[in-house]
Amino acid sequence: MAASYIPDRNGDALSPVAGEPGGRSTALSSRITSILATSCADLEIRNALETLDKQHFQNTQDSRRQLRLDLQQDVIQCNGEIIRDFGQVAEQLKRIGSVVSSLNSSCAHMRAQIEAARREAGPVLKDADAMMAERRHVESKQQLLAAFRKHFVISDEEAAALTSSTEPVDDEFFRVLAKVKGIHRDSEVLLGTENERLGLEILDQSSKQLNAAFQKVYRWIQKEFKHLDLENPQIGSSIRRSLRALAERPALFQSCMDFFVEAREHTLSDAFHGALTGASGPNAKPIEFHSHDPLRYIGDMLAWAHSATVSEREALEVLFVAEGDQLAKGIKAGIDSDPWSREHVPEETFDGRKALNELVSRDIAGVARLLRQRTEQVISCHEDATLAYNIANLISFYSITFQKLLGPDASILETLATLEASAQRQFRANMKDHIASIRADLTAAPADLSPPEFLDEALATLKALMKSYDTSLAAVDDRQDAFQSVLAEALDPFMEACESIYKKMAKPSSDIFAINCLLAAREALRPYSFTSDRISEIDEIIEEHGTNLVDQQYHFLLTSSGLEALVVELSSLSDSTDDLRRIPALELFQESSLISISQTLDDFLPSAIMDATENIRRLRTPRLIREITEASAERFCNDFDMVERRLMAADDLVQHGEDEEEMPPRLRDLFPRTSEEIRVLLS
Structure with missing residues (x-):
């Protein structure tokens, strides 16, 4: 029989459970469930x-009986020890109480x-506080006085360094100057106070x-400027610093x-004169x-x-711009400090580069005057138009430079503009004199109808002028317009002289001579882009004269071939049936007349092209001779086509309207040449 070792509710020793087997099993199960349900995390457990x-507990029957007693005994022992300890604490508290009482009495005595x-x-303390406050007030005044003297008062040594002429203009001078500027600026603050x-x-x-x-x-x-050597690359920083400082006084500056x-102008003028005469050095x-x-x-x-x-x-x-905008700031500060001196002058922002350019321009004013005198003397002493124009272009180049x-406001540009205008006037005057001499000796055209000698000379001069102009710095957009004035002086008068010659000549020699002159001018102008407009004008004039020559050649072919009468007669008729029926009855289309015209045409055709070419052989370009001859021959062939077409139409009308026995000879039989044959012979 099994025994249960779980204590019962009364805490009795474990004993075998009596009763029914089913009851024992239920009680055991409940006890186990209760134990297992207990949480080990419970603090008391x-x-x-x-x-x-x-306690080093041994799970025996005796130890289980003595467990409660042993635990209670331990609790009693612990409580006894605690009571003893509290007794000692109470004794010590009594001693502390006596000490505290003694201290309280001592403190009361001390408070009294x-x-x-x-x-x-x-x-005494009240008097001491008043004296300390007075001392602090005095010390504050001493500090204020010291600060005031340090900021608003300069020493005698500093005053001497600032104003004495015996003291140098060095770093100490500029330090004191900056200090006095600060004093002057800050003193304005005092004006708004009680002081x-x-x-x-x-x-x-x-x-x-x-x-x-x-x-x-x-x-x-001023003293330094008298001995200043601008050619020396190491210009002292003191003078640059002094100039920046002096800029605050615009009038003095x-x-x-x-x-x-004035000094630099005199120096540069002397140097230029020395360079002209060689006085600048023995080896110069x-x-x-x-x-x-020239x-x-x-x-x-x-x-x-x-x-x-x-x-x-x-x-x-290096003197005026290398240090940035310090000069500009100084000048602005000077203007701001004295606004009444510029009351009616509009305010402008100081431009260091512009001021530098103006200064350099003034420095070389003497050189510009001497340059103008020498150049005007050279221009007036020479009558060569090409030389005058080359001088004008050279001056124009340096004007741009x-x-x-x-900058555009430099005074030397006015001098150069005057010299350039003088050279241009001399160029125009020389050209007019040359033209006047040519017109006085104007003769007939050369026998070969080539350009006259004066035109060849003029074109040679024009080539030199165009070469000079092409190397100049004239703006690309204005090159053509700017060169028109040169063409008006160096080309147009000579072409007008040629025109006056060919107007007196008979045709076709006049047109041939005109074309030869125009071709020579165009050939001279062709290499340069800035003459393209004038070349176009010349091409149009050449085309007009070429058209005149085509008309003359065409009339030569009509007249020499005998075809002119037929063309004139048939051109007055239309293609109507009535007009075509009238053709055989016309006098020109009678058998004898038509045979004569046909024979004249046959005699002319073998040498027609050679004869026509001979008329314009003095043209200087074979291409133009060929084009003119071909154009006139084409017009002649077109007229022959018209004659042939109307003769054939007239024959067709006659053939359908007459009996074969009474039909007259066909016009085509009397005038047998065809258009194809004509075109072959004139090709």
């Missing part, structure tokens, strides 16, 4: 298990003493110091620039050495002026 583990001391020291008088005094003093400083810079720059321009070759060659002489002078301008601009760029270098 876990503590109970840990306590049981510490402190209160007594406070009552005695109160007035207005102090602000006015400081403003007045700083203004005087600044004026003295700028006068010192002005005199120093402008006066300084005027002095500089004078420009006047080539005065016998074009080279003027070109050398212009080249020297351009080279000097480039060098001058580069040197001045100087404009790119100095």
